[in-house]
Amino acid sequence: MIPTHIGRKLGRQRSGILSLIALLLLSIASGCSQSNKNQETNTEQFPPVQEAASTPLEQSEKTKVVTTFLPMYLFTKAVAGDVADVKLLVPPSTEVHDYQATPDNVKAIATANVMVKNGLGLEKFLKDTVKNAQNPKLIEINASKGIKSLNEISPVEETTKVEKDHDHAEGNPHVWLDPVLAKQQVINIREGLIAADPKNQATYKANAAAYIQQLESLNSEFQQTLQKTPNCTFITFHDAFPYLAQRYKLQQVAVVEIPEDQLSPQDVQNAVNVVKKYKVKALFSEAGVDNKLLASLSKDLKLTLRTLDSLEAGQTDPQYYFKVMKANLETLETACK
Numbered sequence: 590m591i592p593t594h595i596g597r598k599l600g601r602q603r604s605g606i607l608s609l610i611a612l613l614l615l616s617i618a619s620g621c622s623q624s625n626k627n628q629e630t631n632t633e634q635f636p637p638v639q640e641a642a643s644t645p646l647e648q649s650e651k652t653k654v655v656t657t658f659l660p661m662y663l664f665t666k667a668v669a670g671d672v673a674d675v676k677l678l679v680p681p682s683t684e685v686h687d688y689q690a691t692p693d694n695v696k697a698i699a700t701a702n703v704m705v706k707n708g709l710g711l712e713k714f715l716k717d718t719v720k721n722a723q724n725p726k727l728i729e730i731n732a733s734k735g736i737k738s739l740n741e742i743s744p745v746e747e748t749t750k751v752e753k754d755h756d757h758a759e760g761n762p763h764v765w766l767d768p769v770l771a772k773q774q775v776i777n778i779r780e781g782l783i784a785a786d787p788k789n790q791a792t793y794k795a796n797a798a799a800y801i802q803q804l805e806s807l808n809s810e811f812q813q814t815l816q817k818t819p820n821c822t823f824i825t826f827h828d829a830f831p832y833l834a835q836r837y838k839l840q841q842v843a844v845v846e847i848p849e850d851q852l853s854p855q856d857v858q859n860a861v862n863v864v865k866k867y868k869v870k871a872l873f874s875e876a877g878v879d880n881k882l883l884a885s886l887s888k889d890l891k892l893t894l895r896t897l898d899s900l901e902a903g904q905t906d907p908q909y910y911f912k913v914m915k916a917n918l919e920t921l922e923t924a925c926k
């Protein structure tokens with residue numbers, strides 16, 4: 590359960606109750622990872638940052654890398670293995686969108702050599718945190734470097750005026766949910782780590798190659814599976830899947846924002862109209878979100894409510910990415926039939 594997730598969304602609600610925005614399509618990949626290890630690495634409480642003077646030699650020899658949120662940790666850990674010391678700033682159970690930095694985050698950045706972020710405006714907490722950390726030697730890796738962001742999807746249906754979502758001021762940030770763009774992020778992380786820590790470049794290259802191979806298999810699996818249901822149309826409650834949809838020719842036709850209060854009969858009617866107009870096949874919520882409004886909406890829409898995972902929270906084993914993406918693919922395959 591991720592109770593903060595829905596709270597965050599509700600907190601983001603504008604006065605508008607329900608906004609329907611053009612959608613994208615999704616697809617899921619399954620396939621490439623053989624090992625779905627469930628063990629959770631305990632990155633939630635990372636050890637207190639040590640003063641340089643008291644750091645044992647053995648530890649100080651490893652490059653210290655801080656990563657912002659779960660997918661960045663997964664990709665960086667996959668590339669670094671054990672040759673660098675990789676930490677996570679946003680705890681893996683916590684939502685990144687409205688995250689507030691802690692004093693420990695400032696300390697971790699102050700003593701880090703490298704910081705890996707998703708970019709595209711996602712990590713709003715970083716600006717002040719990095720400033721407060723006063724670490725002029727910090728090397729920043731922007732994992733989305735070179736990735737062309739999708740701008741706000743142009744609304745096809747909306748019931749109320751929607752302000753520009755500042756989450757997406759620099760384009761939608763959810764690029765890690767497209768295996769092809771995830772590969773680009775892994776490459777960016779690999780190149781950044783090699784530049785910061787050239788003595789371990791052979792390890793970074795080998796680890797990245799193995800992970801990239803898995804991402805490529807995942808991509809193939811998504812392609813093969815979802816080409817059977819072209820232009821599957823869906824509605825989602827978190828605008829996290831435009832890249833995935835574009836990649837695999839799914840159609841996200843609406844993003845329904847969950848209101849803080851009850852949906853009005855008019856809101857429900859508008860959603861029903863969109864479903865009819867676009868022959869929507871699927872309605873996707875998120876893991877851990879237990880909302881009566883979604884349930885009643887899905888009932889009114891006569892569509893099964895299924896969950897897609899945006900990987901913003903979860904487990905810290907790098908293989909967790911493949912486990913979740915394969916589950917997402919199965920969900921899409923079922924929903925789009």
Ligand SMILES: [Zn+2]
Pocket residue numbers: 686763827828829899901
């Ligand atoms: Zn998100």
